[in-house]
Amino acid sequence: TQLLEQSPQFLSIQEGENLTVYCNSSSVFSSLQWYRQEPGEGPVLLVTVVTGGEVKKLKRLTFQFGDARKDSSLHITAAQPGDTGLYLCAGGPDSWGKLQFGAGTQVVVTP
Amino acid sequence: DTEVTQTPKHLVMGMTNKKSLKCEQHMGHRAMYWYKQKAKKPPELMFVYSYEKLSINESVPSRFSPECPNSSLLNLHLHALQPEDSALYLCASSQVTGLATQTQYFGPGTRLLVL
Numbered sequence: 001t002q003l004l005e006q007s008p009q010f011l012s013i014q015e016g017e018n019l020t021v022y023c024n025s026s027s028v029f030s031s032l033q034w035y036r037q038e039p040g041e042g043p044v045l046l047v048t049v050v051t052g053g054e055v056k057k058l059k060r061l062t063f064q065f066g067d068a069r070k071d072s073s074l075h076i077t078a079a080q081p082g083d084t085g086l087y088l089c090a091g092g093p094d095s096w097g098k099l100q101f102g103a104g105t106q107v108v109v110t111p
Numbered sequence: 112d113t114e115v116t117q118t119p120k121h122l123v124m125g126m127t128n129k130k131s132l133k134c135e136q137h138m139g140h141r142a143m144y145w146y147k148q149k150a151k152k153p154p155e156l157m158f159v160y161s162y163e164k165l166s167i168n169e170s171v172p173s174r175f176s177p178e179c180p181n182s183s184l185l186n187l188h189l190h191a192l193q194p195e196d197s198a199l200y201l202c203a204s205s206q207v208t209g210l211a212t213q214t215q216y217f218g219p220g221t222r223l224l225v226l
Contacts, residue, residue: 033214042115042201042217043154088153093213096167097142097205101153 003027004091006102013109016078021105023089024071030092032072033099034063037086046074079109114138115218117202123224126192132221134185134202143185144215145177146201154201154217160185161207192225199223 005024013019023032031050035043047056049065049072056063060083062075076083086106090099115136124130134143142161146154159167160179168177174196176188185202199220205213 031214035217040199040220040222042117042199042220045214045216048214086151090153090215093205093215097144097159097161097213097215098156098167099215104151104153106151 004089004100004102006089006105008105009103010106011108013079013107015080015109015111017109019076019079019107021074021087021089021107022071023073023091023102025091025100026070027091028069029100030069032065032069033090034072034074035088035090037088037104038084043088076107079107081109081111083107084109115202115204115216117200117218117221119221120219121222121224123226124189124192125226126194128192129188129190131189132187132200132202132223134187134218135183136204136216136218137183138204138216139182139206140204140216141182141207142205142213143179144203144205145175145185145187146203146217148199148201148220158187189223192223194225197223197225 034046037043047063052069053067054065060077064073089102092099118133145157148154157171158177163179178186201220202218203215205215
C-alpha cells in the first residue's frame with residue numbers, strides 16, 4: 001500500500017499570510033491531485049501534477065511535484081477567507097482506479 | 112464541463128428503510144466510483160465500476176448494493192443501514208481506469224443520516 005502523509009493536519013492563519021501544505025510518500029506516484037473541500041460538499045479538483053519537478057500555478061496557489069514524484073506541496077500566497085477548507089492530496093490512481101488520499105489539512109483563514 | 116451530479120442532497124432514513132442514492136455524469140467517462148466520507152476524514156473507496164462492470168468492492172457490507180444501469184448513471188441502494196453508516200456519500204467519475212493519470216471528478220455528495 002502506498003501511503004501519503006499530509007502535513008500539517010490543521011492550519012489557522014490571518015488573511016494576507018502565506019501557507020504551505022505538504023504531501024509526502026516513500027513511494028513513487030504516477031500523478032498526484034490536489035482537492036479542496038468545503039463542509040458538506042464534494043472535493044473540488046484544484047490541479048493534477050504528472051511530471052517530476054513540475055510546478056503549476058493557479059492564481060495565488062502554487063503546486064509543486066517533487067523530482068522523484070514522491071512528494072508534493074501546495075503554497076498559497078496572501079491567503080483569503082475564501083481559501084478556508086479541507087485540502088486533500090491524492091496519489092495515483094493505480095491500475096484499478098484507486099486513489100491514495102492523504103489525511104487532509106484543515107485550513108482556516110480569518111479576516 | 113466536469114460536472115457530476117448527485118441526488119438527493121440530504122437523506123434521513125430509519126434502520127428498516129430502503130432508499131437509493133443516484134449519481135449522473137455526462138462527460139463520457141467510463142469509470143465511476145462510490146466513496147464514503149466521515150467528518151474531517153478523507154474519502155474511503157467503496158466501489159469502482161469500469162465500463163458498467165463492477166471492478167472493485169472494498170469489502171463493503173451487503174446492506175450497500177451498487178448498480179450501474181448505463182455509462183452515465185450510478186446508483187447505490189441502501190437497506191437495513193446502521194447509525195454508523197451516517198456519512199457523506201460521494202460519487203466520482205474518470206475517463207477510464209487503468210491509466211495512471213486519470214483524474215477523478217467528484218459530485219457534491221449526499222449527506223446521509225441513519226436514525
